[in-house]
Amino acid sequence: MNAMLHTIEVAGIIAFASSGFIEARRKRMDIVGVFTVAFITAFGGGTLRDLLLDRRPLFWVENQQYPILVFVLALIAMPFLRHLRHAVTESVLEWADALGLGLFSVTGTSLALEAEMPVFICAMMGVITGIFGGVLRDVICNEIPLVFRRSQLYATCAFSGCWVFLFLNWLQASEALSLLAGICTTFALRILAIRFDWKLPA
Amino acid sequence: MNAMLHTIEVAGIIAFASSGFIEARRKRMDIVGVFTVAFITAFGGGTLRDLLLDRRPLFWVENQQYPILVFVLALIAMPFLRHLRHAVTESVLEWADALGLGLFSVTGTSLALEAEMPVFICAMMGVITGIFGGVLRDVICNEIPLVFRRSQLYATCAFSGCWVFLFLNWLQASEALSLLAGICTTFALRILAIRFDWKLPA
Amino acid sequence: MNAMLHTIEVAGIIAFASSGFIEARRKRMDIVGVFTVAFITAFGGGTLRDLLLDRRPLFWVENQQYPILVFVLALIAMPFLRHLRHAVTESVLEWADALGLGLFSVTGTSLALEAEMPVFICAMMGVITGIFGGVLRDVICNEIPLVFRRSQLYATCAFSGCWVFLFLNWLQASEALSLLAGICTTFALRILAIRFDWKLPA
Numbered sequence: 001m002n003a004m005l006h007t008i009e010v011a012g013i014i015a016f017a018s019s020g021f022i023e024a025r026r027k028r029m030d031i032v033g034v035f036t037v038a039f040i041t042a043f044g045g046g047t048l049r050d051l052l053l054d055r056r057p058l059f060w061v062e063n064q065q066y067p068i069l070v071f072v073l074a075l076i077a078m079p080f081l082r083h084l085r086h087a088v089t090e091s092v093l094e095w096a097d098a099l100g101l102g103l104f105s106v107t108g109t110s111l112a113l114e115a116e117m118p119v120f121i122c123a124m125m126g127v128i129t130g131i132f133g134g135v136l137r138d139v140i141c142n143e144i145p146l147v148f149r150r151s152q153l154y155a156t157c158a159f160s161g162c163w164v165f166l167f168l169n170w171l172q173a174s175e176a177l178s179l180l181a182g183i184c185t186t187f188a189l190r191i192l193a194i195r196f197d198w199k200l201p202a
Numbered sequence: 203m204n205a206m207l208h209t210i211e212v213a214g215i216i217a218f219a220s221s222g223f224i225e226a227r228r229k230r231m232d233i234v235g236v237f238t239v240a241f242i243t244a245f246g247g248g249t250l251r252d253l254l255l256d257r258r259p260l261f262w263v264e265n266q267q268y269p270i271l272v273f274v275l276a277l278i279a280m281p282f283l284r285h286l287r288h289a290v291t292e293s294v295l296e297w298a299d300a301l302g303l304g305l306f307s308v309t310g311t312s313l314a315l316e317a318e319m320p321v322f323i324c325a326m327m328g329v330i331t332g333i334f335g336g337v338l339r340d341v342i343c344n345e346i347p348l349v350f351r352r353s354q355l356y357a358t359c360a361f362s363g364c365w366v367f368l369f370l371n372w373l374q375a376s377e378a379l380s381l382l383a384g385i386c387t388t389f390a391l392r393i394l395a396i397r398f399d400w401k402l403p404a
Numbered sequence: 405m406n407a408m409l410h411t412i413e414v415a416g417i418i419a420f421a422s423s424g425f426i427e428a429r430r431k432r433m434d435i436v437g438v439f440t441v442a443f444i445t446a447f448g449g450g451t452l453r454d455l456l457l458d459r460r461p462l463f464w465v466e467n468q469q470y471p472i473l474v475f476v477l478a479l480i481a482m483p484f485l486r487h488l489r490h491a492v493t494e495s496v497l498e499w500a501d502a503l504g505l506g507l508f509s510v511t512g513t514s515l516a517l518e519a520e521m522p523v524f525i526c527a528m529m530g531v532i533t534g535i536f537g538g539v540l541r542d543v544i545c546n547e548i549p550l551v552f553r554r555s556q557l558y559a560t561c562a563f564s565g566c567w568v569f570l571f572l573n574w575l576q577a578s579e580a581l582s583l584l585a586g587i588c589t590t591f592a593l594r595i596l597a598i599r600f601d602w603k604l605p606a
Contacts, residue, residue: 024552027548027552027553028553028554029548029552029553030552030554030555030603030604030605031605032551032552032558032559032560032563032604033549033551033552033553033554036551036552037552047456051253051455051456052253052260054256054258054458056458057521058456060525061521061522061525064522064524064525067524067525067528068524071524078605117259117263118266120270120273121262121263121266124269135342139341139342139543140539140543140548140549140552141548142344142546142547142548143344144229144231144344145235145342147234147235147238148226148229148231148232148234148235148238148239148342149229149230149231149235150230150231150232150235151232154234155234155238156234159234199232200232200233201233201280253455254451254455254462256458256460319461319465320465322468322471322472322475323464323465323468323471337544341543341544344546345546346431346433346544346545346546347437347544349436349437349440350428350431350433350434350436350437350440350441351431351432351434351437352432352433352437353434356436357436357440361436401434402434402435402436403434403435
């Protein structure tokens with residue numbers, strides 16, 4: 001279980017960092033900009049969650065290998081970035097991003113629950129953990145955040161997955177089962193939303 | 203006194219959230235975007251204050267009903283939002299916003315004083331609490347923050363009200379009197395600034 | 405040594421605040437906007453560092469004279485701001501900014517080391533301390549942050565200086581020597597980058 005979570009986490013970080021790479025490149029930033037935007041995209045949500053819950057050390061300080069991973073990726077990827085959009089197909093990125101969204105959201109909710117937050121707050125902390133990296137990426141790149149624009153369900157998938165986790169937890173299901181169900185719900189909803197172009201009313 | 207403060211606080215949250223609704227709608231966001239922007243507008247200032255003063259639990263975690271209120275408002279208001287600008291007259295919003303500004307600023311100063319901050323810092327914490335939600339709203343909606351643009355006095359009203367509170371407190375007036383005087387000063391100055399179009403030199 | 409550091413710190417604050425003044429004026433903000441943007445530019449990086457490291461009181465709360473200094477500067481400078489760009493030559497600003505960058509970055513790294521962060525994190529905390537004020541200034545002024553755009557080396561200088569400090573510290577050189585070497589490296593690299601137009605590949 002733990003090894004699986006760890007693998008998904010690394011996949012999520014790589015997916016989020018990649019979306020940062022691509023966005024930063026589109027804005028013609030240099031390598032420092034590319035690395036910083038990737039870093040903020042991958043770790044922004046978890047950092048805000050840790051600040052709000054007053055958790056120390058921050059998760060990327062505890063796992064120093066994560067920022068180093070992003071740093072090395074930025075160094076390696078830089079020469080290829082011009083071609084990255086073509087090399088990595090859009091749908092690979094979307095799947096990894098959906099996985100990362102599920103994992104970050106549901107573990108965010110789980111950490112908030114551990115910190116004994118009230119239940120509605122737990123769901124919100126999950127969504128914040130999942131989406132805030134992307135919000136910061138877009139704010140820094142001077143765009144209206146993608147998750148707020150009218151497009152296929154995104155935050156809603158995370159919100160649903162967090163409630164599935166909270167519901168199973170309340171039924172006293174095992175931690176592993178609840179986490180897995182929440183992550184799968186988020187992931188499946190997001191993939192379906194992209195596939196069938198589900199949108200919220202505006 | 204406490205019941206009155208509570209009522210003003212709810213009025214302030216509704217006013218700040220409404221400005222978030224309206225701004226988010228203008229940018230064509232979907233309901234998740236509308237809720238999130240409203241949430242950030244209503245709670246952003248107080249959250250930053252709590253982070254800077256290291257206060258936990260955060261005020262919207264302690265009062266779980268506040269975020270739920272904004273969530274329910276977003277659900278209810280969504281179908282009407284297209285018409286909200288006409289239904290709610292501009293001046294009702296301005297009065298509620300001025301009330302919220304006064305309340306948030308002066309209570310922010312009071313909390314900073316409790317945390318034994320130096321006096322100039324207390325005044326600044328008050329202003330931060332009062333204006334930062336609107337700043338975040340505008341940054342996310344990709345605008346230069348309204349309070350920084352040249353327009354009718356806004357932050358200045360909050361700043362003045364905070365100093366009135368601090369001055370009365372220094373004279374050892376009762377807490378209730380000081381709070382009330384500070385809130386009224388901010389409120390009155392803001393209403394007058396709108397009425398007579400007072401602006402700062404640029 | 406301490407007096408020298410203090411002098412550099414005040415020079416750095418004035419330099420960072422001035423860049424905030426100028427940027428805010430260019431966006432036609434009023435005096436409250438000008439003060440706030442200057443404040444955020446000068447103290448944003450250190451504040452984020454203090455939040456991430458959970459250090460309290462914040463450095464500008466501990467040194468109340470710093471925000472007061474910026475406040476007074478804003479009051480005095482306001483009438484002259486229209487002419488400030490001509491009065492203060494560009495290169496004076498650049499030298500002060502480079503000094504501030506060196507000082508803020510290297511002391512940031514030193515504080516992270518004191519808080520027993522792992523070494524790569526220490527270097528990142530230094531860079532965050534040095535550059536984040538400017539990032540916030542540009543985000544608020546609705547620009548893509550200057551340090552991320554392709555221009556002469558900036559964050560890279562800070563990053564290098566932080567590693568010089570960490571390396572000397574690891575060799576058990578005295579605190580004063582390590583700090584000085586780190587600051588001078590950052591400062592010299594930045595001045596050279598401007599002089600010879602060094603850029604990173606994009």
